[in-house]
Amino acid sequence: MGDKFKILAADKLAQAGIDFVQSQPDAELISKPGLSEDELAAIVGEHDGLIVRSGVTVTAKVLANPGKLKAIARAGVGVDNIDLQAATEHGILVMNSAEASTLTTAEHAFALMMALARHIGPAYKTMTEGGWDRSKFQGTQLAGKTLGVVGFGRIGRTVAERALAFEMGVVAYDPFFNKDTAMDGRVKMYKQFEKLLPHADILTFHVPLNDQTRGMLGSKTFPICRPGVMVVNASRGGVVDEQAVLEAVETGQCGGAALDVFTTEPLDADSALRRHPKVLVTPHLGASTAEAQRAVSIDAAAGLLAYLRGDGIQGAVNAGGLRMDLNPVQSKFVELAQRMGCLISPMMTEGISQVTFELRGKTLQPAAGTIERMSLVGLLRCHLDVPLNIVNVRHIAEQRGITTRTITSEEDKLEGPQLSIEIEAGDGSKHKIVGRVYHDMQPRVVEINGYRMDMVPTGVMLLIFNQDMPGMVGLVGAELGEAKVNIADMAISRQDNTALMVLKLDDPLPESALNRLNHRPGILKVTVVELPKTR
Numbered sequence: 001m002g003d004k005f006k007i008l009a010a011d012k013l014a015q016a017g018i019d020f021v022q023s024q025p026d027a028e029l030i031s032k033p034g035l036s037e038d039e040l041a042a043i044v045g046e047h048d049g050l051i052v053r054s055g056v057t058v059t060a061k062v063l064a065n066p067g068k069l070k071a072i073a074r075a076g077v078g079v080d081n082i083d084l085q086a087a088t089e090h091g092i093l094v095m096n097s098a099e100a101s102t103l104t105t106a107e108h109a110f111a112l113m114m115a116l117a118r119h120i121g122p123a124y125k126t127m128t129e130g131g132w133d134r135s136k137f138q139g140t141q142l143a144g145k146t147l148g149v150v151g152f153g154r155i156g157r158t159v160a161e162r163a164l165a166f167e168m169g170v171v172a173y174d175p176f177f178n179k180d181t182a183m184d185g186r187v188k189m190y191k192q193f194e195k196l197l198p199h200a201d202i203l204t205f206h207v208p209l210n211d212q213t214r215g216m217l218g219s220k221t222f223p224i225c226r227p228g229v230m231v232v233n234a235s236r237g238g239v240v241d242e243q244a245v246l247e248a249v250e251t252g253q254c255g256g257a258a259l260d261v262f263t264t265e266p267l268d269a270d271s272a273l274r275r276h277p278k279v280l281v282t283p284h285l286g287a288s289t290a291e292a293q294r295a296v297s298i299d300a301a302a303g304l305l306a307y308l309r310g311d312g313i314q315g316a317v318n319a320g321g322l323r324m325d326l327n328p329v330q331s332k333f334v335e336l337a338q339r340m341g342c343l344i345s346p347m348m349t350e351g352i353s354q355v356t357f358e359l360r361g362k363t364l365q366p367a368a369g370t371i372e373r374m375s376l377v378g379l380l381r382c383h384l385d386v387p388l389n390i391v392n393v394r395h396i397a398e399q400r401g402i403t404t405r406t407i408t409s410e411e412d413k414l415e416g417p418q419l420s421i422e423i424e425a426g427d428g429s430k431h432k433i434v435g436r437v438y439h440d441m442q443p444r445v446v447e448i449n450g451y452r453m454d455m456v457p458t459g460v461m462l463l464i465f466n467q468d469m470p471g472m473v474g475l476v477g478a479e480l481g482e483a484k485v486n487i488a489d490m491a492i493s494r495q496d497n498t499a500l501m502v503l504k505l506d507d508p509l510p511e512s513a514l515n516r517l518n519h520r521p522g523i524l525k526v527t528v529v530e531l532p533k534t535r
C-alpha cells in the first residue's frame with residue numbers, strides 16, 4: 001500500500017509502541033534510532049509523523065525542510081529536546097503523552113507520602129550505617145489524617161482516590177475546578193489556597209509550573225499551614241520554594257518534605273536538600289516505571305495517528321489554548337469563526353493591524369483559544385502565502401505584528417452565544433462581523449460592518465456595498481444573469497444611505513463579471529469568497 005502513514009521512530013521505542021503501529025493497517029513504522037542531526041534532517045520530510053523520546057534532539061535544522069512531516073509525538077512528558085518554535089513556524093504539531101504517566105506518578109507521590117510519614121528514608125540510612133534506632137523514627141499513621149491536594153487534575157485526583165482508600169480525609173484546591181465538593185462529596189474543595197492550608201496535615205502538589213504556582217508554598221504561606229505539616233512535591237520544581245522548605249523543616253513548621261522535582265535538575269551535588277534528615281529526595285522518578293514507558297509509547301503512536309487521520313488532537317504542546325474536546329455548540333462556533341474570518345477577509349486589502357474577538361456566553365469560554373485561532377486562519381489564509389493552520393496561525397500573526405485581543409463575557413441570556421470579530425485594518429479602517437448559532441445549529445452571520453442580516457455563510461458568497469438607491473438589486477440581478485450565475489439566497493441591509501447585499505451564488509462568478517460589477521455606477525465595493533459547503 002503506497003498511501004500508508006509513514007512514522008519515523010528516531011529513538012528506541014518500547015516494543016509495545018512498535019507493535020501498536022505495526023498492527024495498524026494504515027501505518028508503517030520506520031525505526032531509526034541514533035541518527036545524527038544531518039542524517040535526521042535529510043530524511044525527516046519523507047515521513048508523516050515523528051516519534052521521539054528524550055534521546056534525539058529535534059532542532060530547527062532538522063525541521064528546516066519539513067517535507068510532509070505534520071506532527072511530532074514525544075513518548076513522555078518533557079519536550080525540551082524539540083525546537084517548539086521551529087515546529088510551530090512550519091505548522092507541525094508537537095504532542096506529548098502526559099496522560100499515560102498519571103497512575104505511575106500518583107503512585108510515586110503516594111510512596112513519598114508514606115515514606116515521609118514513616119521516616120523510611122532516614123531509618124534505612126541509619127540501618128545501612130549499622131544503627132538500630134526505633135524511638136527516633138516513630139511515625140505518623142495516615143488513616144484519620146487530612147491530605148490537602150493542590151491541583152485537582154489527573155494526578156491530583158488519582159492521589160485523592162488512593163488517600164480515600166487509606167481512610168484519610170481529603171481536601172483540595174484547584175481554581176479551575178468550580179465545585180464545592182468532588183468524588184461524591186468525599187473531597188471538600190477550597191476556593192482559595194490560603195483557606196485550604198490550615199486544614200491539611202499533609203500537602204501534595206500536582207499543578208503545572210507557572211507564574212501563579214511558582215513558590216506557592218513559600219515563606220508567606222508556610223506559616224498558615226498546620227504546624228508540622230508534611231509536604232510532597234512530585235509536580236514541577238519550584239512550585240514549593242526550596243529555601244522556604246529548608247527554613248520550615250528547621251523551625252518545625254514543616255514536619256518533613258519529600259521532593260521528586262527541583263528548580264534545577266539534576267539537583268546540585270552539594271544542595272542542602274540532599275543532606276537534611278527531614279527532606280526526602282528522589283531524582284525525578286515520578287513517571288519512571290516500565291508500565292508507564294510502555295503506555296507512553298503506545299499513547300504517543302496512537303495520538304500521532306489520530307491526528308494524521310484527522311480524528312482530533314491529544315496532548316498538543318505547541319497549540320496553547322487549543323481544545324478539541326468541544327461540545328456541539330462550541331464546535332459549530334469554531335466552524336463559524338473560520339467562515340466569518342474568510343467572509344470578511346477580502347475587505348482587508350490594506351493589511352490587518354489588530355483583531356479583537358468578543359465571545360459572549362459562558363458556553364464559548366472554554367473554546368475561546370480554538371475559536372480565536374480558527375477566525376485568524378479564515379482571516380489570513382487568503383492573504384498569506386505560507387501554509388497556515390491551527391498550529392502556526394497565532395505565531396504567524398504575531399510575527400507579522402498583528403495583535404489579537406479576546407474579550408469574553410458570560411451574558412448570553414437574550415440571543416444566546418455570539419462571536420464578534422472586529423478588525424482594525426492597516427489603513428486604520430474598522431470592520432466588524434458578528435455571528436451566532438441558533439437551535440438549528442447552522443452557523444449564521446448576523447451583522448457585517450453595522451449592516452444587520454441573517455445569512456448562513458456557505459459556498460460562493462458575494463458581498464456588494466452600494467449606494468442605497470433604486471435599481472441596484474435589478475442591476476446586480478441583470479449582471480449575474482448575463483454571467484449565467486444563479487442566486488441561491490440574498491440578504492439586503494441598509495444603513496444611512498448605503499446598503500450591503502450579501503448573495504449566495506450557485507456557481508463561482510467569472511472574473512469579467514466581477515470587474516463589470518465593480519465599475520457599475522452606485523456600486524462601492526464588491527468582494528467574493530468561496531467557502532466550503534455547510535453540512
Ligand code: NAD
Nearest residue numbers: 105151152153154155174176206207208212234235286287
Ligand atoms: P493536569 O493538567 O491534569 O492537572 C493540573 C491541575 O492543576 C489542573 O486541574 C489545573 O486546573 C490545576 N491548576 C492550575 N493552576 C493552578 C493553581 N494556581 N492552583 C491550583 N491548581 C492549579 O496535570 P497532571 O497530569 O495531573 O500533572 C500535574 C503535574 O505533575 C504537572 O506539573 C506535570 O508536569 C507533573 N508531572 C510530574 C511527573 C514526575 O515525573 N514527577 C510526571 C508526570 C507529571
